[in-house]
Amino acid sequence: MHIAPLPWMTAPETRAVMDALNRDGDMARFVGGCVRSAVLGLPISDIDIATRHTPDRTTELLEAEGIRVVPTGLQHGTVTAIVNRAHFEITTLRLDIETDGRRAVVAFTEDWREDAARRDFTMNAMFLSPDGSLDDPFGGHGDALGGLIRFVGDASTRIREDVLRILRFFRFHAHFGKQEIDPAGLRACADHAALIRDLSGERIRTEFLKLLAAPNPNPVLAAMEETHVLHEFLPGPYDPAALHRLISFAPEETDPILRLAVFAPERPNQAFQASQRMRFSNAEAARFTDLSSxxxxxxxxxxxxxxxxxxxxxxxxxxxxxxxxxxxxxxxxxxxxxxxxxxGWSKPVLPVRGADLVKLGIAAGPGVGDLLREIEIWWIERDFVPGREECLAEIRRMTGKE
Known part of the structure; x- marks a missing residue:
């Protein structure tokens, strides 16, 4: 199978990296999301490369061509090449020899199929050579075009290797699915839903917010509720009808925090706080609370x-x-x-500040804040019309300093 070379494949930065790695033949190919996007005709955000070279040899070949290399994940065989401002993540072909559902101990290999066999979904297990030749050992090309999210090999085995794949399964279906959810994958996710408790909040948050940003996440959310996956990190009750109305009104707006506040708002005194479980940043948690309440x-x-x-x-x-x-x-x-x-109406700012009150002879301290709140209430009641001098006059009247 062949794909006509795309602009990102033939860009000077990309060619510099691939030429350096492939100096001795078929030693490096594109892999992962950029290949999936090439098949689907979608724009890419990152270029990932798989190679038969060890990390040391990868670094040696790139640096010989004047390319900067950063050791971003040597324990998993990953380095990052930087050409101008373009970043390329390059990972040595590998096998997972020991997994615990969150991390893996790996061994390097030179076999493309062995590396593909340890990946999550068939559409992510394709390799693309610089000349456009597509290596598709598990039928990912047809699955990508057909919108079928299918695990590579046995779904339960893939999930036990990395439990986050449960959430990725639903997230990928929300974004790329065009038919019913794969029954074998759905059943495996349901069987292992309780393992989600072992995942870090940061990993859950990243996947789930990406899922919520899909064009229409409601059908996938319903499947997650039915399989008890959703309950493991997001308490109910859920309001899919409200989420449907939100999306229908402005489908181009895909704000995941807003969608979450509609679908499952955080309630006061709720024992299980979703924002804490998903380790929201302080800003995200505050915004979620503001929207929920x-x-x-x-x-x-x-x-x-x-x-x-x-x-x-x-x-x-x-x-x-x-x-x-x-x-x-x-x-x-x-x-x-x-x-x-x-x-059409920007929020106005109270035209006086604490320093103005101190200049009027009011002692600095808590009393200044109290008086500012009083004058702000007076100002709001008059529809934000009084200006600085009027506010100061009212303060003098309030404090007997007329």
Whole structure:
């Protein structure tokens, strides 16, 4: 099978790396996501290369051509070549000789098929030579074009080697699946769902947020719930109908945190906190909590809308409107109108600061903050209209310093 060379394959940086590695014949081929994307006609983000050379020999050949090499994962046979600003991850063909579901002890090999046999899915187990020749030992080409996510060999064996493959199975189906989920793979995921408890939160978060960013993750989420995979790291209840409304309103917006807050919001005093289990960053956790607990309240007029925008900020207000639409509070027209009002009115800033109060003779300390909050309430009640001098005059009146 042959694929016409693509621009990324013939780029000078790519050719420099491949020419150096293939000086002695068929010693290096493209592998993984870039090959899958080449088959599907999709853009690529990373170029991964598999080679028969050991890491030491790979480094020697590249450095002889003036190419910088970084030892990014020598225990697994991986180095990174850098040409100009292009990065190429290069890994020696290998076998997994010992696995525990999270990490593996590897041995190097020179056999392309042996390396392919230890990979997760057939569509990720293809090798592409620089001339466009495709080596496809497990039928990944047909599976990729047909949208079938199929484990290489025995699904249970692949999962026991690396439990994260359960989540990758569902994530790949959400992005590339075109038919029913492979029954053998689904059954193996269900049988080993409890092993997800042993995965680190960071690995779960990375896979699950990528899954949520798929065009329509709902069918896959339903399969994950049925197989009890979802319950292992994300407590219910779930609201697939709300997620469907969110996606239908703006399918081009694939924000995974927003989608998560619609599908399974984190509730106060919830014993099992999803953001903690998935080891969200502080910023992600705060945003998830804000979205989960955000309440816009009743907005009967434009002034009430402005108050809500000021309370939450423009961006969060617009996202909370989307959440309200997903939950059935706002119809399409109201949602668009509220978002338009937010985009047309930037959140104003109180025109006085603590330093202004100190200049008026108010002692520095907690009292300054209390007084600022009071004057802000007064300012908000007047629809953010009073300017600096009016606010200062009101402060003088409040403090008897007129």
């Amino acid at each position: 955000g309440d816009l309240g009743e907005m009967t007029d434009d002034q009430a809308v402005r108050r809500q925008i000021h309370a939450h900020g423009n961006s969060l207000f617009e996202q909370l409107v989307r959440l309200g639409h997903a939950g059935g509070t706002f119809d399409d027209a109201t949602t668009r109108a509220l978002q338009a009002r937010s985009k």
